[in-house]
Amino acid sequence: MMLTQSLFYFLSFLAVFSALAVIIAKNPVHSVLYLVLTFFAITGHYILLNAQFLAIVNVIVYAGAIMVLFLFVLMLLNLNAETEPQKPVYIKFAGVISGGVLLLVLVGAMKTVALSEGAVTPVPDMGLVENLGKVLFNEFLLPFELASVLLLSAMVGAVLIGRKEA
């Protein structure tokens, strides 16, 4: 249990520092790489929760497909640190203060919340592929099929938008 706790703290600090580096780094390629590191830390959290299917899907879809897409577009646009536009300092200051105020509001709202006790019969094997698959194909069949239609429409839309006007 001590190992779990120290793993949790290590992964949390890694994720938070990588996320901060994402928004602070001047070179956009560095931001993308720090975001990949953040996604791997979040995958570690999923494994701690025994949500194995979500951990693997997170690595494959987010860190593997979406971030590669970002890297491709960055290489295509050939952005680097010198051509990066910067907002004036007072706007950055205002952005950070706004983020901090949002954090204070959320933490203050959670202070008076009493969490419910949790399930009476908890299921530790819920995150495994077969158990999640049973729920997905029994109760959530319609959203599952609609998600495939959504991905098809996104693919058609992306190809149509990105087409060169020939």
Place this chain on the structure above:
Amino acid sequence: MEDTLQTIRSIPLEHYILFCTALFVIGVAGVLIRRNAIIILMSVELMLNAVNLLLAAFSVHHGDPSGQVFVFFIMAVAAAEVAVGLAVIVMIYRNTGSVDINIMNKLKW
């Protein structure tokens, strides 16, 4: 079986709530601070990931698998959104030569 249960229950839910709130707020600050449209899209992905982790933590805490199924759908929607968003950004770059959001403040270029 009990060992796995003890492992996943050993971290109280408040820790997850605080961690995911911190990630979400960092994403919000990233959207406000940066001028590059691609970095803004990446901060939105960071926010989505924070919410995903919190949904998974709550689903484990309550023993309800619907939370993890919903995370699956959120990932599908995020993938579709990134594909279309990046296509839009590439077209904007082709037409205007930059991805700076401060100069994209006209409806008709």
